Amino acid sequence: MIGEISRRLHASPFSPFVILTSNGRRYSIPHPDHIHIGPRGTRVFIFHDDDTSAALTPLHIVAVKDGRPRARSPRDNDLRKFAATGVTE
Secondary structure (H helix, E strand, C coil): CHHHHHHHHCCCCCCCEEEEECCCCEEEECCHHHEEECCCCCCEEEECCCCCEEEECHHHEEEEEECCCCCCCHHHHHHHHHHHHCCCC
16 A cells, blocks of 8 residues: 555655545545655654644555545544544543
8 A cells, every 4th residue: 555655755746635544534635745654654644724633654554545535423522632642542
């Protein structure tokens, strides 16, 4: 999957895409500035407009699809805030 993400990231012209993970989350990539692949390819970092971010391991990336960013629901924002606190159950 890292190869596919890298190909899409460096495509000219860039086309927005969505990363799907094993837990069902969708990460919209509307612009190349919203994603970074770590130097060893062991992490994918996604940056959101609200200054939150996510670090994904390739093991949990199940698909990469074409797509425009979808509107975020209030629940998405609550999940990101919860994840940012580092609180675990």
